[in-house]
Amino acid sequence: MPTFKLTIAYDGTKFSGWQAQPDRRTVQGAVQDAWQKITSESVQVTASSRTDAGVHALGQVVGVSSATHLTAEQLHRALNALLPPDAVVKRVDAVPDGFHATYNAVGKRYRYRIHNDRCRPLFDRDTVWHVPQVLDANAMHQAAKVLIGTHDFASFQSAGSERESTVRTISCIEVRRVKGEHESLLEIDVEGNGFLYNMVRIIVGSLVEVGLGRRDEAWLAASLKACDRRQAGRTAPPQGLCLMRVDY
Structure with missing residues (x-):
């Protein structure tokens, strides 16, 4: 068939x-x-x-x-x-017969967009998370490096879709402030071999805590090691997230 x-x-x-x-x-x-x-x-x-x-x-x-x-x-x-x-x-x-969109995937790339300005967004309000307080994108980018590699990401999984294993490999995380007329926009790209339920949104929520100066890289590393959802940051809202690419 x-x-x-x-x-x-x-x-x-x-x-x-x-x-x-x-x-x-x-x-x-x-x-x-x-x-x-x-x-x-x-x-x-x-x-x-x-x-x-x-x-x-x-x-x-x-x-x-x-x-x-x-x-x-x-x-x-x-x-x-x-x-x-x-x-x-x-x-x-x-x-070819036997192709399965879920099981044959070897990698995915997501992008999360944050509107970082005191004034709320208008035309892109359904595709960004509005964070009015100033975020330190460089601090977020540096802290995110502790998540790169193969780890148990149990701290970054919401309840409701349990998996046999919570070990995943993240190959890349980039946090950048978009230059030019849209400098209020932050983009967070996360690429890996697979993701747990709400994993990217929890990573983003945790990085925002770092960007606000409330937490640091050591906290993010400790949250990862704890394998306890209560130790990581909030789950970022859904509208900022976009599935960019799937690799096979």
Whole structure:
């Protein structure tokens, strides 16, 4: 049976997350509804990441097996004609049988955006976290280095989606203040081989504590070592988070 790999972008503001839920508007539900209208098939698509309500994506990857005779190009056009305006299929690729968007992923990159200004954001209010107090981006960047590598990230996992192992590898964390006219914007990029539930948002919430001068690098290292969710910072709100890329 043909298998397709869909790369999808969406504005998560008005979606109740990725995963299909009864009587809820979800990205998975929108994709499956569009697929059924095109092929008359009821399929269950799988995604690389089950993003939460309010979380966005530029590079979500979705896998679907189908008996359709339509080409990848035909499916691409048809899906974009039927999907709502806040979701778009960037590309459709035919892939070998057995491809699984979740289990075959070897790495992901997320970006978190913070509007760091006393004045609240307007046009990008649904895609940033507003932190009015001044943040020290350099201190955040330096402190984040203790999280790079292979560690037990139990302190950075919310309850509700327990995993067999809480060990993950982070290959890169970058914290930077965007130069130019948008210097009020901070971007935090986190790349790794996989992430626990709310892991990136808890990392961001912890780094903000450092940026505000309330905590330091030693605290972040101790929080990591504790393997206790109570020792890390708050969970940053969902709207600042975006899934940028998935590697296979």
